[in-house]
Amino acid sequence: MEKQLLVVEDDLDLCQILREEITERKPDYKLIFAHTEAGAKKALEANEITHILCDIRLPNSSGVDFARHTQRENHKIKIILMSGFPDERELAPGKILGVSHIFSKPFDYDELVQAIDGEDGNAEEYFQLHIDFVNNYIVYPFDIFVRLNASKYLKIFPKDQQREGDNIDKFYSQGIKYLWVKKTDYLAINEQLFVPVRRNLLSVNKPIPFALYEYKEFNFKVFLDEKALFTKEHKEVCKKRELKTLYIRDCDNDKLLSYLDKSIEEILRDSETGEDEKAGQLNDYALTRIESAFFNPTAQEIQDLAKIQKNMTQFFASSKTAINSFFEEVQEEKGLYQHSINVSALTWGLFLQIEKDREENPKTAFKDVTFSNNDTKEILCMAGLLHDLGEISLKTQALEDPEKITEAYIKEKHPHEAANLLREMNDIDAKLIEVVQNHEEFCDRSGKMKKNRSQLSLFAQMISLTNYYDELVTLKDLTKGQALMNVKENENKFYKKLIPLLEKLVQQNHSL
Numbered sequence: 001m002e003k004q005l006l007v008v009e010d011d012l013d014l015c016q017i018l019r020e021e022i023t024e025r026k027p028d029y030k031l032i033f034a035h036t037e038a039g040a041k042k043a044l045e046a047n048e049i050t051h052i053l054c055d056i057r058l059p060n061s062s063g064v065d066f067a068r069h070t071q072r073e074n075h076k077i078k079i080i081l082m083s084g085f086p087d088e089r090e091l092a093p094g095k096i097l098g099v100s101h102i103f104s105k106p107f108d109y110d111e112l113v114q115a116i117d118g119e120d121g122n123a124e125e126y127f128q129l130h131i132d133f134v135n136n137y138i139v140y141p142f143d144i145f146v147r148l149n150a151s152k153y154l155k156i157f158p159k160d161q162q163r164e165g166d167n168i169d170k171f172y173s174q175g176i177k178y179l180w181v182k183k184t185d186y187l188a189i190n191e192q193l194f195v196p197v198r199r200n201l202l203s204v205n206k207p208i209p210f211a212l213y214e215y216k217e218f219n220f221k222v223f224l225d226e227k228a229l230f231t232k233e234h235k236e237v238c239k240k241r242e243l244k245t246l247y248i249r250d251c252d253n254d255k256l257l258s259y260l261d262k263s264i265e266e267i268l269r270d271s272e273t274g275e276d277e278k279a280g281q282l283n284d285y286a287l288t289r290i291e292s293a294f295f296n297p298t299a300q301e302i303q304d305l306a307k308i309q310k311n312m313t314q315f316f317a318s319s320k321t322a323i324n325s326f327f328e329e330v331q332e333e334k335g336l337y338q339h340s341i342n343v344s345a346l347t348w349g350l351f352l353q354i355e356k357d358r359e360e361n362p363k364t365a366f367k368d369v370t371f372s373n374n375d376t377k378e379i380l381c382m383a384g385l386l387h388d389l390g391e392i393s394l395k396t397q398a399l400e401d402p403e404k405i406t407e408a409y410i411k412e413k414h415p416h417e418a419a420n421l422l423r424e425m426n427d428i429d430a431k432l433i434e435v436v437q438n439h440e441e442f443c444d445r446s447g448k449m450k451k452n453r454s455q456l457s458l459f460a461q462m463i464s465l466t467n468y469y470d471e472l473v474t475l476k477d478l479t480k481g482q483a484l485m486n487v488k489e490n491e492n493k494f495y496k497k498l499i500p501l502l503e504k505l506v507q508q509n510h511s512l
């Protein structure tokens with residue numbers, strides 16, 4: 001998208017300099033100038049402005065008010081304020097909704113352009129704290145940085161450590177008034193009190209047993225009171241403000257999870273809710289649950305994961321097109337947890353393709369395969385959800401021992417780690433553990449344990465294929481076509497007869 005920068009500045013000389021300095025650095029920006037608030041509003045209506053650079057003091061009006069107004073109208077516009085007065089430099093951008101930076105005149109133009117340019121720049125990652133605020137703590141619950149330049153920050157105090165001597169005062173005496181904290185860390189402090197709930201899981205016309213909060217300007221604001229009805233209007237407001245996540249305060253985690261369990265069951269039973277919507281909500285719910293199981297792999301968490309598996313398999317069995325709706329709904333989502341859900345759904349789908357092949361094709365290669373009982377699908381689905389369970393625990397261990405636990409080490413050992421975690425729990429089916437342990441083995445001995453096809457169960461062969469395919473799509477961003485091509489180029493790795501079935505599953509809708 002073209003960047004259209006509206007500069008609101010009454011000083012015409014400065015406008016000229018800004019034009020030259022910005023154009024020199026970023027010739028592709030479209031620059032639009034306004035000298036009053038009224039002019040700026042007109043320019044906003046007439047153009048598709050993406051960025052605003054605005055003086056705090058405008059003739060007869062305030063740049064801060066203008067920023068607030070603009071933010072209400074279109075919160076996607078990135079706003080940067082400029083100030084020529086020392087007292088205004090004390091304003092923290094986070095205190096003014098939607099303002100990402102405040103620059104003091106005279107500017108460092110490189111920094112200014114970087115601030116305009118950075119989509120996810122440091123302005124999004126860090127925010128400044130006045131040194132007095134930091135001074136109030138003896139032990140900081142967050143890492144503290146000094147800002148070296150627009151994109152460089154230096155950690156000066158690690159979190160949770162006792163303050164030594166007068167270190168902070170030293171910075172004070174050097175004239176450094178602001179220190180910086182990572183936004184994610186700051187949020188984490190509050191997340192001890194606030195637990196996120198995905199908007200999609202809130203069912204319309206159901207009273208909510210706890211108050212919901214939205215996160216704004218480093219604060220949580222009440223969105224809905226306790227026991228209020230979540231109406232269609234609320235849903236619209238969420239959509240309009242792009243609130244994907246709401247928060248619950250002081251949440252008892254068990255209470256939240258049982259609420260989510262109940263909600264998803266109601267959603268899946270509800271005949272009014274469309275298949276696509278069900279698929280999306282099921283996916284959101286599964287993400288929450290898997291995240292929690294991966295971070296805390298206890299027998300209880302795994303048992304809870306089995307509830308998702310039940311909901312998923314029930315949904316997939318509910319109609320011929322359910323699995324396609326599911327893939328259509330989730331295809332934009334990325335990451336390890338999504339990958340786990342996808343592998344689960346794909347393996348289930350592959351199983352359905354095998355069954356179909358057995359019904360329709362008298363010469364099927366799967367004639368002699370016996371799928372003994374209903375547990376089959378459950379094991380496949382669970383194995384998909386759990387196969388990469390070992391990754392998070394190894395990544396955590398890597399923090400303590402980065403020399404030993406490298407990325408290559410994690411790649412090699414995570415199936416083993418997952419299998420070990422599962423073995424420690426009672427009542428986990430040995431078949432499930434075998435599939436998890438072998439999910440990165442290949443039929444041609446090219447896996448880390450160098451097993452061959454005869455050493456792998458059919459389930460393990462299935463998941464090795466679906467995992468390989470979905471890693472390319474969900475973790476490496478290939479298109480489905482490219483991923484299938486890659487699978488075919490490496491057909492020796494897989495049980496070849498499975499490949500056309502996977503192809504059918506991901507290419508043809510309604511093929512089941």
Ligand SMILES: [Fe+2]
Pocket residue numbers: 387388414415439440467
């Ligand atoms: Fe893996």
Ligand SMILES: [Fe+2]
Pocket residue numbers: 339343387388467471
């Ligand atoms: Fe995987």
